[in-house]
Amino acid sequence: NAGVTQTPKFRVLKTGQSMTLLCAQDMNHEYMYWYRQDPGMGLRLIHYSVGEGTTAKGEVPDGYNVSRLKKQNFLLGLESAAPSQTSVYFCASSPPQGHSGEQYFGPGTRLTVT
Amino acid sequence: EDQVTQSPEALRLQEGESSSLNCSYTVSGLRGLFWYRQDPGKGPEFLFTLYSAGEEKEKERLKATLTKKESFLHITAPKPEDSATYLCAVKEGFKTIFGAGTRLFVKA
Numbered sequence: 001n002a003g004v005t006q007t008p009k010f011r012v013l014k015t016g017q018s019m020t021l022l023c024a025q026d027m028n029h030e031y032m033y034w035y036r037q038d039p040g041m042g043l044r045l046i047h048y049s050v051g052e053g054t055t056a057k058g059e060v061p062d063g064y065n066v067s068r069l070k071k072q073n074f075l076l077g078l079e080s081a082a083p084s085q086t087s088v089y090f091c092a093s094s095p096p097q098g099h100s101g102e103q104y105f106g107p108g109t110r111l112t113v114t
Numbered sequence: 115e116d117q118v119t120q121s122p123e124a125l126r127l128q129e130g131e132s133s134s135l136n137c138s139y140t141v142s143g144l145r146g147l148f149w150y151r152q153d154p155g156k157g158p159e160f161l162f163t164l165y166s167a168g169e170e171k172e173k174e175r176l177k178a179t180l181t182k183k184e185s186f187l188h189i190t191a192p193k194p195e196d197s198a199t200y201l202c203a204v205k206e207g208f209k210t211i212f213g214a215g216t217r218l219f220v221k222a
Contacts, residue, residue: 004157031208042118042201042212043158050208058209090157101146101205105157 002026004106006091012112013081021076021109023091030096032074033058033103034066036087043090049074050096081113117141120202120213127220130191135216137202138184146205147185149178151198152215158201192220 007022023032030051035043045058049068063085065077074093078085088110092103121136139147146165150158162171164180171178175196177188187200199215 033210035212040214042214043203044212045209048208056208092157101210102148102160102163103158103210104160107157108155 004091004093004104006089006106006109008109009107010110012114013078014114015082017081018077018079019081019111020078021089021091021111023074023076023093023106024072025074025091025093025104026072027093027095027104028071029093029104030071031094032068033092033094034064034074034076035090035092036060036085037090037108038087046076046089081111083113085111086113087111118202118204118211118213120200120216122216123214124217125219127189127192127218129193129220129222132188132190132192134189135187135200135202135218136184137187137213139202139204139211140183141204141206141211143206144204145207147180148203148205148210149176149185149187150201150203152201153198161200189218192218194220194222196220 004025033048034046047066049055052071055066067075091106094103118139149161152158162178167182179186197220199217201215203210203212
């Protein structure tokens with residue numbers, strides 16, 4: 001049982017390049033989330049999904065797109081990377097409403113945009 | 115605007131020196147308050163969930179309490195391995211709002 005895994009662990013992009021971050025969970029969780037974490041700030045929600053085929057915007061969605069084609073996977077895309085997107089990105093999953101609501105996090109992806 | 119504020123930003127303790135971390139929140143409809151631990155270079159790890167004022171949860175040297183406007187994470191006789199960033203979060207609907215965290219350093 002691997003929990004939540006993220007690929008890649010590190011990445012350096014040049015401004016304007018695109019990339020996709022992959023999140024996978026093997027806990028059969030319905031809900032999945034993408035956050036970014038910046039120094040001195042809390043985790044900020046980018047996008048989330050409450051089930052396969054559904055996505056919704058979080059607090060800071062601009063510049064990002066997501067897809068949830070399979071229940072176990074949640075992809076985060078950057079179409080044209082900007083230096084402001086330099087951050088650590090965390091994926092998380094949780095069981096559906098009615099559960100206690102805690103989230104299980106992946107190890108993170110450190111992204112640098114130059 | 116919903117907010118979660120944690121204090122202090124950083125806390126340095128000697129081993130065995132008990133203390134408390136604070137999390138104050140303003141949300142229109144609290145559906146759970148969470149504490150997480152985050153070690154450097156890793157993702158947050160769930161510790162506790164609290165739902166109503168007066169509720170308490172304990173785990174080893176940690177005890178979390180909840181009032182109507184804030185939560186405390188009490189650390190009793192901390193050890194160096196308790197050094198980490200502790201995050202507080204509140205749940206509102208589908209979303210969870212995180213505080214910036216308190217970095218705890220425990221010196222042997």
